[in-house]
Amino acid sequence: MQFAPWTPPTDIERRLHESTARGDWDGQIGALAEADLFVGVARAEADGLVPPAPLAPYRDPVTGKRALPVLTRGALPPWRPDWVFQRTSLAELAQEWPHDKWWLAVNPGLPGGTAVPATPLDREAWLEVCAETPRPAAGVLVTSLAGPLHGPLARGLACGAPLAVAEALPWNVLGAVHHDYDADRAALRDTWGVTDPTGWRWLTDRLLAGEGAGRDAEFALRAREGMAEHEGRVPATDRWRQSVTHVMLHRAASREEIRALDDVVVRVAGCEDGLRRDGLLPPDGRACSAVAYDLGCAVAVARLGLAARCCDPAEAERVVVEAGVRGARAYPSWQSFSAGFLLGRALRQGAEDPGHAARQAHRTLAADPGSPWLNITWS
Secondary structure, three states: OOOOOOOOOOHHHHHHHHHHHOOOHHHHHHHHHHOOEEEEEEHHHHOOOOOOOOOOOEEOOOOOOEEEEEEEHHHOOOOEOOEEEEEEOHHHHHHHOOOOOOEEEEOOOOOOOEEEEOOHHHHHHHHHHHHHOOOOOOOOOEOOOOOOOOOHHHHHHHHOHHHHHHOOOEOOOOOOOOOOHHHHHHHHHHHHOOOOHHHHHHHHHHHHOOHHHOHHHHHHHHHHHHHHHHHOOOOOHHHHHHHHHHHHHHOOOOHHHHHHHHHHHHHHHHHHHHHHHOOOOOOOOOOOOOHHHHHHHHHHHHHHHHHOOOOOHHHHHHHHHHHHHHHHHHOOOHHHHHHHHHHHHHHHOOOOOOOHHHHHHHHHHHHOOOOHHHHOOOO
16 A cells, blocks of 8 residues: 655645754754744643643653653644644743753654754753744745645635735644634634634624625725726726715715715725735726625634634634635635725725735735635636
8 A cells, every 4th residue: 555645734844854854953943943833731721720730741752752742833633622732932942941851842753753852951052043043924925735725715715815924824724723722812802802602603794794894985885886887987086986975965964974985985095096006906906895804804713713712613614615705706806805905904994004014915925826816716
């Protein structure tokens, strides 16, 4: 019987596998210095329901040494409701190492797994390497070869890719961890006001419906699309403003409602002008909707909710796939989706500029050969 060769999920696992195979200590530590490392704990312990257990080593079968096991992101096991992961780093481990005779076991039992000594001198060397090694920069596209690359789930995850790229997280992973268990719960609570499964379901339903984009923005954008179809050309901003105001007067809207909608039109036009200057929209490009940002956030909240155990994998996948379906209904292409995402982000922030990080993420997704936006056909 023949088995397919193991494929490292990300660059970190590849580098560890190659450096271990050639006995390259510097290569191993250099890769670990860049990596997020994870320690598994019982969820009841992480939730404070039971006292924390002391870190326990195991007997490494290769070296025979007692070793503390950690995992890289690409080596994390499938999601379990009762077992979660806390993130650490090589530098943190070097400073808080519990026992001088323990070794560090990385991805034990997996291809490319290794164990390295962790004496005080070794840990000093770790810190020197970490001080010289920059952490992964934001705005970098990271793809896991163990995650979906095509199909409905990948398409939905690609709708959330701008937010993943902005944090240098794999765009196509839906699993046990987003940042780590504590950080994921904090992000849901502090950013989204979600603390339980009921709140998570309410929020994802609202985001999938595009309610965060704002009714005024969607009304104004639909009005412009209708004018363009009727007149055979995109109306100038002044003409667009006049038309929207006329409709609102016809509907007996209040002066405050008319002023608020006019302000939205002006901000949309200003944002689009900025995107054209930055090359993120073609000279004649425009956004047809702003719901893309809500759909991207729905994907991010699905990933956070799964990692925080507010939902199970089937629920998270349903949200992600539905985000891809609704994105395909609202936009004709990834480029159009990108424009809608940037506009929606700017409007959510009450500004005309979506921000440098958001613009950089979209440049990366538009140009990187490995980008899902260049490899997943829009439909």
